[in-house]
Amino acid sequence: MDIEPNEFLQILDALENMVFKIRKDEFGKKRIMLSEGKLAKKLGITTKEIYGKTVIDIYPIETARYMDVHQEMAFGGQNVEFELMLESNKNL
Structure with a gap:
């Protein structure tokens, strides 16, 4: 079974948490690249x-360091x- 890109984004949008790609x-x-x-x-x-x-553009420095x-482990x-x-609170 293949999943189309739009279907994949719909699945991600339905998740209660957050998935991101860096x-x-x-x-x-x-x-x-994705959030x-x-x-x-x-x-x-x-x-x-x-x-x-x-x-660092988005999160406080302590969060970014954490x-x-x-990320380096990944x-x-x-x-x-x-x-x-x-x-x-975000710094966009």
Whole structure:
């Protein structure tokens, strides 16, 4: 069974939490390529609002540092899951 791109986004949108994808650019900066789910909508940080931004552009420095540790583990090939306590205050 194949899933079409629009179907995939509909599945992500239906999730209660948030799923995101980060990619390193040519300078090694980690940029957000995807951020979807009901929590992302509630916080106003969906792909549409934050595509291409860095974590530091969006979150307080303490949160960004916490996320960076986990991101580096993921870029190193580890499976990573983590939780954050987020508020709807954002710096977009």
